[in-house]
Amino acid sequence: MTVLILTSHQDVTTDMVVAELHERGVPLVRLDPADLPGEAGLSAEYVSGDFHCYLSADGRMVSSKSLRSIWVRRPGEPAAHAPEPSRWLSAETGQALYGALCSTTARWMNHPRQADQARLKPWQLRFAHRSGFAVPPTVITTFPRVAEQFAGQYGKVVVKSLSGPPRGEPAIALPTALVEPGTDFAGVAGGPTLLQRYVPKRADIRLTCVGGRMFAARKVSASGQVDGRYGDTGQVWEPAVVPDRIARAVHDYTGLAGLAYAAFDFAEDAEAVWWFLECNQGGQFGFVELETGQPIAEAVASWLAQEPRGPA
């Protein structure tokens, strides 16, 4: 039985898991949807009430019947490397690839349906609260007056993107930023704006959950630092103990979300409360493993290597 990994060639975080699977002798096929059609190929046939699919990549062929698991790590846009790429061709290719794969009984990390839902920040906040996390007050609005009132109510607020930075050139970063008092909120009418009460933090926490196994890492924040991803403070990620209350909340959240993999970001305040900031269903773990030595790639490989469940 084969593990299918959907990712780009350059992704060395994938390499960490591939090496683990190689050590176990688990067959795998690494395929970038961007290479389909072209370097990668697909054929799916509907016969007698079921789809039977073959995928090829770099000379390897795998049948959908022999898939034990599918890891959606960092796939390229379907057909992005085609000689004449287009949005239409990407949509066609995505339908063919993910439609065929969703018809298998393979286990997903994570299933596209759950992944799409889990990316939605408003959904995250609601289910984080339901799961028992502490969630900072948040507003998403296109009304300048609402934004102004929110900032007035909470004093210090941050602004953050809902969907991340724009893709393409020129390369732009949109770090979470503190909104200064007296700021003009007129631009809020120009696009949905997410404002959140600022959490003065003494550390950033990244908790990676792999099939229920939890790996927490902590990095001391610099004074006044808002977005832990930006700015070299000289601090490093270190392993952290997961409080029982957090472990229960993570268990509930991933269960509600249907996620086999999730990377949670928290801000730890002066009272040691872990404030939920976001949960990234495809979040990076390479940097955490490299700095802490936590065996996250081993955990991912172990999950992927399990035999699939029976027919649905």
Add this chain to the structure above:
Amino acid sequence: MRPFIWNYAQHNEGPDAPVPYAYNSAAQLNLLPDGRPAISDRELLLALSTTTSTAGSQTHFDD
């Protein structure tokens, strides 16, 4: 109208630095010029920041 958050946008500094490894389809791994897997060089990966939560965010929003 310019969206509010654009007031806080930052330009990323220059294009990504070239990486000293390349994908090898036989191994399904990225290999260094001497044939070792790129992941065997921990210091290199940390220096390149290719595994951080902002790496590749121009093409992927799952960080």
